[in-house]
Amino acid sequence: MTYILLVFLKSEIEKVVGRLGKVKLSAGYYVYVGSARLNFKHRIRRHLARKKKLFWHIDYLLSDAKAKVVDVFYVDKVIEHEVARSLHELGFKVVENFGSSDCSCPGHLFYVDDEKKFEGLINGIGFKSYV
Incomplete structure (x- = not known):
């Protein structure tokens, strides 16, 4: 299962994200592409929880009060890397090495x-809304 988290940042944030180091993000909408081979619902619940052990890069972002997941999209295929590459090829600004x-x-x-352009990509692949 591949999923996309649509995240809204109310204002700019700058924080240390594990070994990735300091990351500065402008206010606005972001998409995070991930996959869950097992326990998809558990993974999404974990992402939506504010309090958790910070493990993945996305945990650091989602633990910030300025960040809010506004939608979750999923497709029943493991194509996380293909989707990430497509977003990059379509010109969406990537946060280097994040995730x-x-x-x-x-x-x-x-x-x-x-x-x-984002809606065209997810509709073309067949993503469905989960939230």
Whole structure:
């Protein structure tokens, strides 16, 4: 299962994200691409929880009070890396190395500045809304 978290940042944040180091994010919408081979619902509940052990890069972002998950999309295929590469190829600004420490993708977190282009991608792949 591949999922996309649509995250809204109320204002700019700057924080240390594990071994990735200091990350500065502008206010606005971001998408995070992930996968869950097992326990998809558990993974999403964990992402939505404010208090948790900070393990994945996305945990550091979502633990911030300025960040809010506004939607979750999913597709019943494991295509996380293909989706991340497609977002990058479509010109969405990638947060370098965020969420991609275990792969060769440039990153798995993207700033969304073109809603129609994003909707076209997820609809074309067949993502459904979960929230």
